Amino acid sequence: MSTLYKTPISVLVVIHTPDRQVLLIERADHAGWWQSVTGSQEAGESLLQTVAREVHEETGLRVAEHRLSDWGYHTDYAIYACYQHRYAPGTTHNREHVFGLEVAAPMAVVLNPEEHTAQRWLPWNDAAEACFSPSNAAAIQRVGCHDGA
Numbered sequence: 001m002s003t004l005y006k007t008p009i010s011v012l013v014v015i016h017t018p019d020r021q022v023l024l025i026e027r028a029d030h031a032g033w034w035q036s037v038t039g040s041q042e043a044g045e046s047l048l049q050t051v052a053r054e055v056h057e058e059t060g061l062r063v064a065e066h067r068l069s070d071w072g073y074h075t076d077y078a079i080y081a082c083y084q085h086r087y088a089p090g091t092t093h094n095r096e097h098v099f100g101l102e103v104a105a106p107m108a109v110v111l112n113p114e115e116h117t118a119q120r121w122l123p124w125n126d127a128a129e130a131c132f133s134p135s136n137a138a139a140i141q142r143v144g145c146h147d148g149a
Helices: 047-059 081-086 124-130 134-145
Strands: 009-016 021-027 037-040 067-078 093-102 116-123
Touching (some): 009 047, 009 134, 021 124, 037 047, 037 093, 047 067, 047 093, 067 134, 116 124, 124 134
Antiparallel strands (some): 009 037, 021 116, 067 093
16 A cells, blocks of 8 residues: 655635634634635645645635635745654644635634634734744734735
8 A cells, every 4th residue: 555645735724704703713633723714735736726625625615605816825844743654754844825815704614624623714914823833823814914915
């Protein structure tokens, strides 16, 4: 049996409202680790396909029903030690491409219980402070400045 490793290219999707409330979801594997939607690109997928798949898998939302924007930047970061086993030996960094998804108003989402256990909508500044990931917090701060782009 061959081992499949994650691709070290991922998306971060900040789901927010026009009045700058941000959806955070809590990781199932680390209680207290709040984040936006994230996920690795799969073989043959475009980044937009990865965004659509991950948003639907993690929240049940369909990207086409909301306003998606490519924020036009990425962050390279060291892979957390607790997730290193998911990547091929020698892979130490991941490139995360950032997107925003504007929804009309806060709404309940359907979480994948294998990935996330709770959800909450917070004002952008509180959401940025609640994130465990510095790159996620920085992305959310862009919501507070303007529409993310």
